[in-house]
Amino acid sequence: MIATGHAGVWGINRQGVVYYREGTYRNPGHSGMKWIKVEEDKKMKSLSVGEDLVVAADPGDKLYVRVGVSAQLPTGTHWEQLRGSGSQVNVYGNKVWMTNSNGEIYQLK
Numbered sequence: 274m275i276a277t278g279h280a281g282v283w284g285i286n287r288q289g290v291v292y293y294r295e296g297t298y299r300n301p302g303h304s305g306m307k308w309i310k311v312e313e314d315k316k317m318k319s320l321s322v323g324e325d326l327v328v329a330a331d332p333g334d335k336l337y338v339r340v341g342v343s344a345q346l347p348t349g350t351h352w353e354q355l356r357g358s359g360s361q362v363n364v365y366g367n368k369v370w371m372t373n374s375n376g377e378i379y380q381l382k
Contacts, residue, residue, distance in 0.1 A: 274320070276321050278321070278322030278364065279299050279324040279325065280299075280323065280326060281293060281294060281299070281347055282322075283311075283320055283327060285317050290313055291311040291329065292309060293308070294307075295307050295347075298344060312351070312352065321364040325367075326338065326367055327339035328364050328369050330361065333358075334360050335358060336354065336355040336357060336369075336381070338352070340352070357371070357373075357381055358374070359372060359381075360372055
């Protein structure tokens with residue numbers, strides 16, 4: 274899967290490994306230079322990208338935010354678990370929306 278936003282172009286391969294497209298942070302007109310593996314030991318199934326915000330859900334529906342995403346370090350430093358759970362996640366600006374395993378839609382506060 275692929276997700277795009279102000280924090281760039283991000284993707285997840287079939288094995289759940291997250292990648293960032295170098296050169297796309299706050300640069301929507303640029304197709305990027307190469308894919309950078311973000312972190313191999315944390316597998317994800319979905320993600321969404323906002324303004325300096327990347328949020329992902331793992332196969333167990335745990336939610337994570339990528340800490341430290343910035344112009345200086347567009348891949349951030351590490352994943353930090355958020356409260357709550359969600360099977361699908363979406364970021365709009367700096368707000369996180371998700372669906373849970375019951376199909377309910379809610380905003381993470």
